[in-house]
Amino acid sequence: MNISFPPKLVPGDLIAITAPSSGVPPHLHQRLDLAIQQLKNRGYRVREGECLRSQHKNKSACKRLRATELMAFLTDPEVKAIMPPWGGDLAMELLELIDFQRLATLEPKWFVGFSDLSTLHFPLTTLSHWATLHGPNLMDLGARELDPTTQAIWSILENERATHIKQYSSQAYQIEENQWGPASDEGFNLTKETKWKRLDGGTTPVSFEGRLIGGCLDIISRLAGTPYGQLSRFRELNRQDGIILYFENVEMGPCELTRALLSLRLQGWFNDLAGVLIGRSAALDVTEATQHNYLDALRSALGDLSAPVLYDVDIGHIPPQISLVNGASATVEFTEQGSTVTQVI
Structure with missing residues (x-):
């Protein structure tokens, strides 16, 4: 299979943040802000989606709004990575609303995270042939100092393609x-x-x-x-x-x-x-x-x-x-x- 790998991220790149599953309730907005600031500290521009800072009935918004925003980010050539805050429960509602065949014709971008985001990782890789990153969620990256295992996510996102990246079991x-x-x-x-x-x-x-x-x-x-x-x-x-x-x-x-x-x-x-x-x-x-x-x-x-x-x-x-x-x-x-x-x- 000809898997398409997104280019490495470089300072100045635009990272989009949307919540295709669970949104971030108000009492955790400060943690979200810390995570976003860490992206900016690395030199990235950040675009927040409308489906992000709210949570009702286990999701950030209705399925059509979530799917529309996600597709907009996935197809926007200016966006180089999409980093949801975390997973959740109901990303499966979006599957029939995402055009995976169209995405297969476009240049890939990083889609990063784990948990309910596997709902989208799997078809993005098997149907659209995009490499996708199963690893720490954005909210995990808001710490003032990352442990070595979590920190390794940046070795993948910021290295030249065709690089051998070696990760070690945590201590x-x-x-x-x-x-x-x-x-x-x-x-x-x-x-x-x-x-x-x-x-x-x-x-x-x-x-x-x-x-x-x-x-x-x-x-x-x-x-x-x-x-x-x-x-x-x-x-x-x-x-x-x-x-x-x-x-x-x-x-x-x-x-x-x-x-x-x-x-x-x-x-x-x-x-x-x-x-x-x-x-x-x-x-x-x-x-x-x-x-x-x-x-x-x-x-x-x-x-x-x-x-x-x-x-x-x-x-x-x-x-x-x-x-x-x-x-x-x-x-x-x-x-x-x-x-x-x-x-x-």
């Missing part, structure tokens, strides 16, 4: 999802030692390479089987490169997680993969030993795959997270002492 992570204070410029509270793990329980080093594609499993599992969640064509066009699937779980309990993964498996998503990356789960696990737990879910659905499966990776809602580019060629190297992901951007 520590935050044990819960982030809850921003109203005027906080704090970064993450990284207190728990990070340890990527092999699902098969092995400890010897493992390495695999392929094209990255994935996102928030809560979303991707709903897209699968629709026109916006077709992995088969992406797989076929990248068969020689191999595919690395990556996921993270935000809300699904162990039994629902099992069903979601098995549904994808029954649709052939886990056939002939180079490897699988599973982020730290943000959902509550069960503590009763007689009940099906999170690790049981992963083993039930993926435990007998021939491809390597790594879990508790720095991806998703339990920060920090590495920045993964959908469509990029990547090499993953796992060791007990620390792991790396190297992407060609």
Whole structure:
């Protein structure tokens, strides 16, 4: 597949901010302002959308206003990147209103973030053939000082194309999802030692390479089987490169997680993969030993795959997270002492 990578960002470029899913309520506008100021401090111009600083019924505005504004930014040649404040719940309302075929004829621009933004990442990459960045949301970038894992997003956005970008597993992570204070410029509270793990329980080093594609499993599992969640064509066009699937779980309990993964498996998503990356789960696990737990879910659905499966990776809602580019060629190297992901951007 001929994936189109946006050009690197340079000072003076215009970054558009819109909320295609959840908007930012008034009590968090100060945090949003801090994040926007950080973009300006790096030399970027910023254009705010109308669908941004409000929140009603789990969304920033009605679906038509959100879709119209997003398409306007996606098709505006002056805009070089779109950085929503965060994800949310209802980006799926926009899918039928976005012209992904038209976007396939245009020069790409960076669409950055995670969570519900996977709803748009996936078709932008598989239908429009744009490389998209699954990584820290704009609100994560409002800290006065970024940890090294989060900071790496700028290595991807600001480097020359065809550069090899190597990211390292974090030293520590935050044990819960982030809850921003109203005027906080704090970064993450990284207190728990990070340890990527092999699902098969092995400890010897493992390495695999392929094209990255994935996102928030809560979303991707709903897209699968629709026109916006077709992995088969992406797989076929990248068969020689191999595919690395990556996921993270935000809300699904162990039994629902099992069903979601098995549904994808029954649709052939886990056939002939180079490897699988599973982020730290943000959902509550069960503590009763007689009940099906999170690790049981992963083993039930993926435990007998021939491809390597790594879990508790720095991806998703339990920060920090590495920045993964959908469509990029990547090499993953796992060791007990620390792991790396190297992407060609």
